[in-house]
Amino acid sequence: MALRFAGDFDTTYAHDMAVIRNRGQWALTIAFLVALFGLPFVASGEILGMINLIGISIVAVQGLNILVGYTGQISLGQAAFMSVGAYTSAVLVKGGVPFWFALPIAGLVAGLVGLLFGLPSLRIKGFYLAMATLAAQFIIPWFFRNVRADLFGGMPGLRVAPPTLGSLVFNSQETMYFPIIGTVVVCTIIAKNIARTRLGRALVAIRDNDLAAEVLGIQQFAYKLRAFFLCAFYAGLAGSLWAHYARAINPEQFSLVQSVWYLGMVIVGGMGSALGPILGTTFVRLLDEFTIQFSPMLSKIFPEAEANMLAALGPIVFGLALMLFLVFEPRGLAHRWELLKAAWRLRPFAH
Amino acid sequence: MNWDLFPQFLATGLLTGGIYALIALGLVLIYKSSRVFNFAQGHILMLGAFVAWWFTENLGWSIWLAFGATIGVAVLVGLLIERLALRPLIGQPILATVMMTLALSQVLQGAVILFFGANQRSLPMMFPLQPVILGDVRLKLNLVLAFGMAMLGFLLFVLFFRYTRWGLAMRAAAEDHQLAQSVGLRVPRIFGLAWAIASVVAIVGGVLLASISGVETNLAIIALKAFPAVLFGGLESIPGAIIGGLTVGVIESLVGGLPQDAAFRALHLGDIAPYVFMLLVLLVRPDGLFGLKRIERI
Numbered sequence: 187m188a189l190r191f192a193g194d195f196d197t198t199y200a201h202d203m204a205v206i207r208n209r210g211q212w213a214l215t216i217a218f219l220v221a222l223f224g225l226p227f228v229a230s231g232e233i234l235g236m237i238n239l240i241g242i243s244i245v246a247v248q249g250l251n252i253l254v255g256y257t258g259q260i261s262l263g264q265a266a267f268m269s270v271g272a273y274t275s276a277v278l279v280k281g282g283v284p285f286w287f288a289l290p291i292a293g294l295v296a297g298l299v300g301l302l303f304g305l306p307s308l309r310i311k312g313f314y315l316a317m318a319t320l321a322a323q324f325i326i327p328w329f330f331r332n333v334r335a336d337l338f339g340g341m342p343g344l345r346v347a348p349p350t351l352g353s354l355v356f357n358s359q360e361t362m363y364f365p366i367i368g369t370v371v372v373c374t375i376i377a378k379n380i381a382r383t384r385l386g387r388a389l390v391a392i393r394d395n396d397l398a399a400e401v402l403g404i405q406q407f408a409y410k411l412r413a414f415f416l417c418a419f420y421a422g423l424a425g426s427l428w429a430h431y432a433r434a435i436n437p438e439q440f441s442l443v444q445s446v447w448y449l450g451m452v453i454v455g456g457m458g459s460a461l462g463p464i465l466g467t468t469f470v471r472l473l474d475e476f477t478i479q480f481s482p483m484l485s486k487i488f489p490e491a492e493a494n495m496l497a498a499l500g501p502i503v504f505g506l507a508l509m510l511f512l513v514f515e516p517r518g519l520a521h522r523w524e525l526l527k528a529a530w531r532l533r534p535f536a537h
Numbered sequence: 538m539n540w541d542l543f544p545q546f547l548a549t550g551l552l553t554g555g556i557y558a559l560i561a562l563g564l565v566l567i568y569k570s571s572r573v574f575n576f577a578q579g580h581i582l583m584l585g586a587f588v589a590w591w592f593t594e595n596l597g598w599s600i601w602l603a604f605g606a607t608i609g610v611a612v613l614v615g616l617l618i619e620r621l622a623l624r625p626l627i628g629q630p631i632l633a634t635v636m637m638t639l640a641l642s643q644v645l646q647g648a649v650i651l652f653f654g655a656n657q658r659s660l661p662m663m664f665p666l667q668p669v670i671l672g673d674v675r676l677k678l679n680l681v682l683a684f685g686m687a688m689l690g691f692l693l694f695v696l697f698f699r700y701t702r703w704g705l706a707m708r709a710a711a712e713d714h715q716l717a718q719s720v721g722l723r724v725p726r727i728f729g730l731a732w733a734i735a736s737v738v739a740i741v742g743g744v745l746l747a748s749i750s751g752v753e754t755n756l757a758i759i760a761l762k763a764f765p766a767v768l769f770g771g772l773e774s775i776p777g778a779i780i781g782g783l784t785v786g787v788i789e790s791l792v793g794g795l796p797q798d799a800a801f802r803a804l805h806l807g808d809i810a811p812y813v814f815m816l817l818v819l820l821v822r823p824d825g826l827f828g829l830k831r832i833e834r835i
Contacts, residue, residue, distance in 0.1 A: 310823045312631050318819050321812040328809045446639045494655045502647030508640035512633055513625045
């Protein structure tokens with residue numbers, strides 16, 4: 187149980203349920219949102235570009251966290267579900283549908299494909315289910331590569347038009363920032379709230395003990411499918427955002443390695459908390475950014491890899507960070523943050 | 538469909554399946570003894586191919602000497618991985634071990650590019666390049682001999698498990714960790730041995746594969762086709778690994794090669810046939826042919 191500020195009592199049911207608990211927190215929240223949406227007016231395009239990339243990943247990782255963190259199932263197919271969203275959105279926008287409608291439709295279509303690959307969860311779970319999603323990770327990019335090349339562009343992929351709103355064209359880092367960060371904020375609020383509903387508690391029950399959950403009347407299959415749907419829905423949103431952000435998509439962008447990175451972000455951030463994906467994604471992306479900055483220095487030591495320094499160092503740094511987290515802090519950064527908060531509130535006492 | 542080619546594709550499929558079977562054997566060994574599914578098996582295989590290439594290229598060794606030395610490296614790599622990465626996770630949930638081997642795959646991928654570069658290399662021929670002709674079927678001699686070596690490896694391991702003390706100890710540990718520990722077996726050492734053997738198996742597969750198709754980072758992806766093989770054969774079964782590997786090889790070869798219709802061939806169905814097959818196995822018989830059935834009904 188999180189420690190509360192002194193004097194913070196639950197005097198009404200509404201207050202008992204509230205996420206934002208007092209005026210100070212309201213003020214901080216509003217200040218944060220204002221700062222978040224005011225950022226593009228002051229920050230440089232380079233920084234915004236990075237935030238945009240992090241934002242897109244956060245959406246995908248939030249979804250994955252619902253499946254992995256809350257429900258305890260493993261999915262190795264998040265990047266593939268993202269590609270479903272990306273292609274759906276690209277094809278729809280090409281057909282004249284505005285981006286703002288294509289975005290949720292992309293999420294829905296990806297969610298339905300997610301349901302399809304979640305169906306084996308009727309019989310299998312845990313590791314075996316991970317293998318089913320691994321199959322999705324190979325079958326879906328294959329589909330976009332080889333089927334209906336007239337529609338999906340085959341191997342070279344598709345060019346995607348930027349979103350428009352009236353006369354406004356979202357074709358720069360500054361403008362794409364708003365749809366991306368808007369989606370991140372909405373997705374995070376929804377993810378945070380899902381965890382507090384019947385659905386979220388049922389998912390946690392399945393994770394902690396599936397037999398006991400079933401005995402309590404929670405239909406495992408139905409709830410696991412919902413988790414799969416949500417997970418893929420978020421991936422679809424992220425894919426749609428990515429398609430219109432990058433404005434060129436091809437099947438190679440959505441590889442197994444991507445999926446592994448998303449899983450790694452869930453672990454590093456901390457499973458089963460809405461804060462985890464944000465911390466994990468930001469941490470991993472920043473780490474990658476540092477690697478990019480440092481890699482030229484190492485190319486003198488490793489001449490073989492000079493041209494591919496980044497391809498070499500990126501996976502090593504990510505893999506090692508993930509290993510260290512698994513061994514030393516399996517509950518991730520979100521847990522550390524909770525500890526820090528508790529320590530702050532108890533100050534100056536240790537306990 | 539051109540049924541005249543059926544024996545040809547069947548034979549080719551069996552031969553590639555032999556290599557999948559070898560990789561699958563490594564997976565089964567580790568899973569059986571320590572309940573860890575090694576997603577990095579393909580990357581260990583790739584590492585082996587690159588190390589063998591380095592020995593032949595930079596030290597000027599003959600391919601066979603390099604092969605032997607690479608096996609030594611494999612033992613070290615396996616023991617190191619087990620000690621540093623997986624020992625700390627004993628008793629952790631399955632997600633932790635899955636993530637650990639995935640992290641390991643990333644580290645190995647990066648390390649190979651860091652030390653050896655990402656360019657495609659080629660190993661000296663291990664076997665002469667001449668076709669073997671059996672009736673209508675033409676086969677490459679190197680494929681046939683690689684298959685033979687894979688099968689020989691299998692035989693050695695089956696004998697090892699049946700007739701040596703270490704083999705007996707490994708079978709005991711596979712049965713029950715606590716029981717094995719209580720009769721005086723050092724279970725962590727057995728895990729180490731399993732990883733060492735699995736790495737050796739992967740690296741033998743890697744060198745054989747690389748001597749046929751070249752040394753490249755894609756080798757790790759090719760090895761992923763051993764996953765359907767393991768699931769089909771059953772996660773705990775060594776004969777299952779052979780049968781699964783051969784089946785997947787044959788399915789891939791037949792689906793990819795047999796249909797002659799151009800529009801159909803353009804789909805490259807052979808690429809995903811193993812994974813569709815894996816989905817079917819998961820739906821129909823998740824324990825595989827010879828896997829242990831954990832009965833858990835709700």
